[in-house]
Every structure is written in structure tokens, then in C-alpha cells.
Amino acid sequence: MFIFLTVAEAQTRNEKIEYLLSRIANEDADAVGELYDLVKDDVYAYALSKLRNSEDAEDVLHDTFVRIYRYASRYTPEGKPMAWIITIAMNIAKRHRELKSRHISYDETIGEADAAAESFEADTVKSDFVRRLLQSLDEDEREIVVLHAVSGFKHREIAVMLNKSLGTVLSKYNRAIKKLRDIAEEEE
Amino acid sequence: MNDKDLKNKIKTSFASETPDLRSRIIESCKNDSREKDELKERVIVTNKKRRAPIYVKVASLVASFLIVFIIGAAVGNLLEFSAQDSGEDTELANVFIDVNPSIELQVNTENRVAACAPGNEDAKKILGDMNLIGTDIKTALNAVIGSMYMNGYLTSGANSMLVSVDASSEKFTGLLTNIVDNVNDIVQKSGITCSIVAQDVSKDEETETHAKENSVSLGKMSLINKIIEGLDDYSEKDRGELSKVAIGELNAIYAIMKEGEADKDEDNAEGETPEAPSKPESDGDKNESGKPPKDENDKDEDRKDPDMSPSGSDIISGVLDNLYTDKDKALELVLSYLSEKLGSDLLFSDIKENTVKVNYRPVRENGSFALKLIYEITVKIGSDQYELEIDPEAQTVKEKASFIPERDEDAHGTEQGENEDRSDHTPDNKDREEGVPTSPEHGEDQDPEDGEDIDRFTEKDRH
Numbered sequence: 001m002f003i004f005l006t007v008a009e010a011q012t013r014n015e016k017i018e019y020l021l022s023r024i025a026n027e028d029a030d031a032v033g034e035l036y037d038l039v040k041d042d043v044y045a046y047a048l049s050k051l052r053n054s055e056d057a058e059d060v061l062h063d064t065f066v067r068i069y070r071y072a073s074r075y076t077p078e079g080k081p082m083a084w085i086i087t088i089a090m091n092i093a094k095r096h097r098e099l100k101s102r103h104i105s106y107d108e109t110i111g112e113a114d115a116a117a118e119s120f121e122a123d124t125v126k127s128d129f130v131r132r133l134l135q136s137l138d139e140d141e142r143e144i145v146v147l148h149a150v151s152g153f154k155h156r157e158i159a160v161m162l163n164k165s166l167g168t169v170l171s172k173y174n175r176a177i178k179k180l181r182d183i184a185e186e187e188e
Numbered sequence: 189m190n191d192k193d194l195k196n197k198i199k200t201s202f203a204s205e206t207p208d209l210r211s212r213i214i215e216s217c218k219n220d221s222r223e224k225d226e227l228k229e230r231v232i233v234t235n236k237k238r239r240a241p242i243y244v245k246v247a248s249l250v251a252s253f254l255i256v257f258i259i260g261a262a263v264g265n266l267l268e269f270s271a272q273d274s275g276e277d278t279e280l281a282n283v284f285i286d287v288n289p290s291i292e293l294q295v296n297t298e299n300r301v302a303a304c305a306p307g308n309e310d311a312k313k314i315l316g317d318m319n320l321i322g323t324d325i326k327t328a329l330n331a332v333i334g335s336m337y338m339n340g341y342l343t344s345g346a347n348s349m350l351v352s353v354d355a356s357s358e359k360f361t362g363l364l365t366n367i368v369d370n371v372n373d374i375v376q377k378s379g380i381t382c383s384i385v386a387q388d389v390s391k392d393e394e395t396e397t398h399a400k401e402n403s404v405s406l407g408k409m410s411l412i413n414k415i416i417e418g419l420d421d422y423s424e425k426d427r428g429e430l431s432k433v434a435i436g437e438l439n440a441i442y443a444i445m446k447e448g449e450a451d452k453d454e455d456n457a458e459g460e461t462p463e464a465p466s467k468p469e470s471d472g473d474k475n476e477s478g479k480p481p482k483d484e485n486d487k488d489e490d491r492k493d494p495d496m497s498p499s500g501s502d503i504i505s506g507v508l509d510n511l512y513t514d515k516d517k518a519l520e521l522v523l524s525y526l527s528e529k530l531g532s533d534l535l536f537s538d539i540k541e542n543t544v545k546v547n548y549r550p551v552r553e554n555g556s557f558a559l560k561l562i563y564e565i566t567v568k569i570g571s572d573q574y575e576l577e578i579d580p581e582a583q584t585v586k587e588k589a590s591f592i593p594e595r596d597e598d599a600h601g602t603e604q605g606e607n608e609d610r611s612d613h614t615p616d617n618k619d620r621e622e623g624v625p626t627s628p629e630h631g632e633d634q635d636p637e638d639g640e641d642i643d644r645f646t647e648k649d650r651h
Binding site for chain 2: 029030032033036037040041044045048049052054058061062065066069070125126127129130133134135136137138139145146148149150154155156159165166167170171174175177178180181184185188
């Protein structure tokens with residue numbers, strides 16, 4: 001059951017998101033736009049880090065918001081709306097990749113299809129830094145870095161979301177940060 | 189570039205990539221309304237949370253208590269030092285050496301071992317029947333490191349060690365550096381690569397309790413505390429999880445965190461005017477963090493308080509150099525080998541799957557027996573699978589078998605995939621297909637029973 005807050009009362013980002021989800025649960029399509037403004041960067045960055053293809057990431061961004069609109073009434077406010085939203089994006093990205101590899105697999109072997117589904121199309125990414133990040137980090141590192149640096153999840157929360165130990169998350173995060181620091185310093 | 193700047197750069201760089209889909213999404217949502225209404229009629233939503241039965245919680249609690257009680261008692265007994273005959277008033281420093289075996293030495297002001305104790309079962313093997321009491325610290329370190337090598341805890345590949353010194357007296361100034369120099373000297377002469385983190389620690393009651401509860405040495409727990417201090421927030425559960433992490437990984441995490449902090453400190457130092465020292469600087473007043481010396485009376489107080497103890501006095505030797513000598517380095521060697529073999533520039537992300545197994549192979553070196561560390565690696569690139577053997581010391585890659593054709597499996601896999609596709613569209617799997625989480629922190633494919641402490645958002649009637 002939602003606890004309705006006024007806009008003025010919704011102070012923190014999470015409170016704002018929960019307030020908007022409560023409006024979306026009442027089929028307020030305009031609230032989707034406001035939620036989009038608030039969390040679009042988080043969702044897109046996650047999708048891009050996972051799929052390494054801007055067109056696929058766009059699809060995930062779109063489908064995530066449609067699904068949020070469809071199922072907002074199922075969200076129970078407990079102060080963690082971003083974890084709920086990112087988990088939706090996570091599942092859509094996973095499904096997207098599976099479907100893409102199956103689609104390709106009609107005329108290619110499974111291995112080739114998987115490779116094609118995960119291939120990195122560097123030209124579709126505008127920022128040099130993001131391109132190099134996507135090239136140099138493995139999938140786990142990319143997910144962890146984006147969830148922490150872009151969405152602000154704590155390492156412990158990421159460990160739960162990705163079903164990994166805290167030690168693994170910290171280790172992968174710190175190694176990734178070291179690689180990215182080198183890249184950033186090269187750019188300067 | 190410090191951590192904060194780097195995080196900002198990551199955030200802004202990704203933000204610049206986000207496309208504008210606002211109006212398209214709103215339009216899609218409006219079109220979806222009708223479908224949503226139909227769906228709502230079929231789905232019964234309840235907010236009942238699934239919780240583990242109470243007897244499971246009680247059993248877990250009792251088991252946790254017994255484990256903590258038994259391990260605590262065992263470690264407590266192990267750490268009781270044997271009687272020493274070096275005099276009652278002698279000041280002693282506690283030295284903890286952690287590889288995986290965890291050994292505690294007590295050293296007197298003449299740098300001689302007054303007592304030693306194993307911190308865990310592995311350490312009992314290392315110490316065996318050795319009597320280190322009365323030997324100088326270098327001889328003791330030599331014996332301990334030699335025994336670790338003979339027992340396979342240190343190898344000819346890359347190794348990690350944590351050295352921690354708990355000393356309240358000024359007479360032990362320089363002991364930490366002395367130990368690190370000695371360890372470096374010993375391992376270099378033995379042809380071993382060993383990265384070291386060395387730290388001053390304080391044997392305070394809280395850290396000691398945490399160390400006992402998690403069955404780790406005071407040194408390892410002190411390092412974990414420093415890592416936890418660098419986290420945004422933490423819980424006791426984190427402390428337990430990090431206790432299970434190997435010394436090499438903890439050293440790497442800490443070294444990278446310190447590297448980030450060093451950049452931050454440099455930024456902060458610019459523009460700050462250091463206070464003029466009130467007394468002439470002596471050797472004992474020097475510290476690596478460049479902070480002005482404190483009042484003489486406060487010095488011992490500071491050393492006992494972990495919060496006041498400057499972690500800038502820690503020594504980090506070779507950790508960052510050897511950061512990638514383990515699994516990453518082995519995979520780098522594999523990439524380089526396969527890039528040459530396949531004639532294409534492969535990246536880490538091209539490796540679809542990999543398994544890395546550490547193994548030891550008995551070899552004869554200069555007529556004596558030794559264990560050589562090797563990595564047995566299986567990687568999948570595209571549809572090809574390669575089985576390779578890496579010698580990290582010689583940096584060589586040897587191929588065991590390559591190109592395992594998967595045509596038959598492919599055919600089966602495709603068929604299976606099509607079946608999965610069909611089954612996914614059954615009404616029972618609607619939620620799964622939609623990818624809506626039933627928990628804020630768990631993905632759809634995770635076993636819900638695993639998350640007994642995680643509140644579930646919804647649970648729907650499967651009809």
C-alpha cells in the first residue's frame with residue numbers, strides 16, 4: 001500500500017521516485033515523464049554497460065519504463081525504488097540478449113550468435129571515455145562500476161543485487177577503478 | 189585524479205550518452221493502458237512477505253552462536269603464549285604475519301623472539317617443532333618464510349603477505365620497516381615474488397573481539413577495519429564477509445583505496461599552510477603522512493587508538509605492481525597468445541567464459557624438490573574453446589587442446605532454445621517473461637528461498 005506524499009514532502013531522491021511510482025500506479029502517464037527525467041541516466045548507463053550497444057540499450061530504456069508503468073502498483077515502498085527499477089532493467093537486458101542470440105542463431109552457430117549478440121559496436125558510443133570503459137572492463141566490472149558510480153548503490157547493495165560476495169564486488173570495483181583512472185589520466 | 193573526480197567523470201560521461209526517449213515512452217505507456225487493465229483483472233496482488241519458518245531462524249541462530257563460541261574458545265586457547273624467560277619487565281611488540289597461515293610473534297626490544305603462536309591450523313603446520321624463542325627476528329622470519337615455501341603456502345609465482353606490528357613503546361620505532369626490509373630481502377634471495385602490506389595496529393579490545401569472532405588474526409581484522417572505514421557505510425556482516433577474502437585480495441583492495449586517497453590528499457594539501465613544528469624534529473617524530481608531530485605526551489595515546497593511528501605510516505610494497513599477476517595476468521597472457529595465434533587483436537571482453545584453476549606441479553630446481561604454481565585455464569572465444577596451461581613465473585603459455593567443435597551441441601542447443609522460447613510464453617511464466625522483480629534486490633532467476641532476510645515486494649497467485 002502506498003503512503004502518499006506531497007511533492008514538497010518528498011525530499012530525497014528515493015522519496016521522489018516513490019512518490020512518482022505512486023502516481024504511476026494510478027495510471028498517471030505524465031508521472032512517467034517525470035520519473036524518466038529523474039532516473040533515465042541510471043537505467044541507460046546500466047543497459048549500455050551490460051549490452052555495449054546503444055541501440056539495444058535504447059530498447060531496454062524504453063521497455064523498462066513501459067514495464068514500470070504497467071507494474072508500478074506492485075511496488076511496495078521500502079525506500080529502495082532504484083533497486084526495483086534497476087532489477088527490471090537487468091531482467092529486460094538479460095532477456096534482450098537471449099532473444100537477440102536466438103534470432104541470430106537461425107543462420108549461425110550458437111557460439112557465433114552469442115558472440116554477435118555481445119559484440120561491441122564502438123561506433124555507436126559518442127564518448128571516448130565510455131567507449132574505452134566498455135572496451136577495457138569485463139561485464140562484472142562494468143556493471144559494478146556503473147551501479148556504484150552512476151546510480152550510487154553501496155557495494156553491499158550491489159553484492160546482493162548481483163548475487164556476489166562483498167569481497168568479490170570490492171575487488172572487482174577497485175580493479176576496475178584502477179584501470180579507469182589510468183584511462184582518465186591518459187586522456188588528460 | 190581522485191576517486192570523487194573519477195566517479196563524476198563516469199557519471200557525466202554516461203549521462204551524455206542517454207538518448208531522449210521521453211515522449212516516445214509516454215506515448216507507449218498511454219497505449220499500454222488498455223493492456224494493463226486487462227492484465228490487472230487476471231493478476232491478484234498480495235503484499236504478503238515470505239519469511240523463513242521460525243524454527244529455521246532459531247536453528248541458524250543457535251548454530252551461529254555455537255560456531256562463534258567454539259571457534260572463539262579454540263582461537264583463545266591457541267593464542268595463549270608459552271611462558272617466556274626473558275624477564276617480566278621486558279617490553280614486547282606483537283608481530284602478526286598473515287599469508288594464509290597466520291603466525292603471531294612477540295618480539296623484545298633487542299629484536300629477538302620472546303614467544304610465538306599459531307593463529308590457525310595452517311600455521312601449526314608451518315611452525316611444526318620449530319623453536320624460535322631467543323632467535324633474532326630475521327632468523328625467525330627466514331625460518332617461517334622457508335617453512336611456508338616448503339609447505340606450498342608461498343610459491344615461485346606471485347604471493348601476498350600482511351605484516352602487522354602492535355607496539356606501544358617508542359623503542360619499537362622502525363620495527364615495521366625492519367621487518368618489511370627483512371621479508372623483502374629473504375623473498376628476493378629465494379626468487380619469490382611477494383607483495384606486502386605492513387601496518388601498525390593496536391591490540392584494542394574491540395578489534396580483538398572482531399578478530400576472534402571471525403577467526404582471523406588481529407592484523408587481518410585491522411586491515412579489514414581500514415577497508416571498511418573507506419566504505420560509504422558498513423555492517424557487521426561486511427566484516428564477516430571480508431574475513432573470508434584472501435590476504436592477496438585484501439592487500440590489493442587496500443592498496444588501490446590508498447592510491448585514490450593519496451591523489452585526494454595531494455589535492456587537499458595544495459593551498460594548506462602546515463603548522464610550524466613546536467619542537468625540533470627527531471627520528472621518532474617523523475611520519476610519512478607529513479602531518480606535524482603531536483605533543484610528546486599524546487604519542488602513546490595515539491598509537492593505541494586505531495582512529496588516531498595514521499594509516500599513512502603503512503607500508504605497501506609491490507602490491508600494485510603485482511596486482512595483475514594472478515588471474516588477470518594469466519588471462520592477459522592467454523589473450524596475447526591467442527591474439528597472435530588467431531591473428532586478431534582480442535580484448536578481455538572477447539572472452540565469453542573462463543575457468544582458472546590453480547595447480548601445483550612438483551619440479552626439481554637445482555637438485556632440490558619444489559612445487560611450481562601453474563594456472564590451468566579454459567577460455568571460450570566465439571564458438572571455440574581453448575585449454576591452456578600458464579607458467580606465471582616463466583610467462584609461458586602451453587596449449588593443451590584447442591577448437592572443440594560444438595556442431596552437435598549447437599543443433600541441440602538451438603532446438604532446446606526454441607522449446608524454451610515456447611515455454612516462456614505460457615501464462616504461468618508471464619511474470620518471468622515480463623522481468624518484473626518480486627524483490628527490490630533480487631533478480632528473477634534467483635532462488636527466493638536464498639533471500640530469507642530480503643523482504644519481497646509482491647507475490648502473485650500463480651493462476
